[in-house]
Amino acid sequence: MRKDVDKILExxxxxxxxxxxxxxxxxxMYYLTRFLAPDPFIYLKKVGEEPTIVVSQMEYSRAKKESIIKDVRSQMEYNLYEIIKSAPDPKIGNLKFIANVAKKELGVGTKICVPSNFPTMIADALRKEGLTITPMFDIIEKARETKEPDEIREISAVQAAVDNALKKVIDLIANADVDAKGRLVTKIDGKKELLKVGMVKAILGHEFLDNGCAVEEEMIIACGTKGADPHYSGDPEDELMANQPIILDIFPKSILKRYYTDMTRTIVKGKASQEVKKMFETVLEARNASIDAIKAGVQGNAVYDICCNIIEKAGYATTRGGKQITKGFTHGLGHGVGLQVHEGPSLSEFYKFALEEHNVVTVEPGLYDPEIGGVRIE
Incomplete structure (x- = not known):
């Protein structure tokens, strides 16, 4: 939560x-300010003090109205015009301007944290002004891991949109005909057409837009053996087939509120093979047991171990312990979701930290076989 930033810094x-x-x-930056801007601006904060943002004159009035930051300032208050005009190059002038703001507001000698992806040239400019800066991992990301009640509501709203959209697609597949080659066929305006991945993605995209959501990254729709690659997104021309597992992995976000969700279902039109049924039952058992184990105080890797124990007991391999496999459970169990589709905390072998109240995580075990395909439930 935002209130935890000072504690994390200390x-x-x-x-x-x-x-x-x-x-x-x-x-x-959006999390800290709730101000949506396409151009870069400054955010700075001392421990125990209110934050400040410095925006362009063009964005000043809007930032005052829309941002949750009380102390909003214009770049013109820091002589931007004079600094840029006197510099040999506007880009160099902008570096000088950024450094001047940091020096004036934070001061030489202050131990300043910057994100791990902080631009190198800006870091150099700050250091030339005598500022002490240190790149650090997961300052704001750690605060984002514990969600405010309104954030949980936004994620739940997107999840409801996914539920509705996936139900329509699953109904479409369930009601499709099967041709002599085992391909799924549907009717569009009274005309029979092969049911392909591109068509399903288009239907989902329209459903999401109707509910104020969008998919910025490629959603995953993988049929048959192609589903054995967990991140194969599906070619638009891929045909959906009967009697084969079809993975639907969908992760849209709210256009207005910007929060994501992540949901996966595996379905079969027709009759699933005995091995696919066993894979599905194992994955479902592992998912349910993992969900039951999740509570505040439990380490993320402990939940992962519970999942692996069930999968291995059923006779499938996992990557636990560094095993190199192409058949079995080949990825982590889950991840946080919020303003990014993948964020902390993690349900993986390497996450040795305790889960906290107000964490939001996915639980997505899967089993993969290059000769059969994949089964994943989330």
């Missing part, structure tokens, strides 16, 4: 934090 030995980025695509 635990890292930092006295302040400094960010420079846009917020339209940078989740941390």
């Amino acid at each position: 635990e890292k030995g930092a006295e302040a934090i400094f960010l420079y980025s846009e917020s339209a695509k940078e989740a941390n």
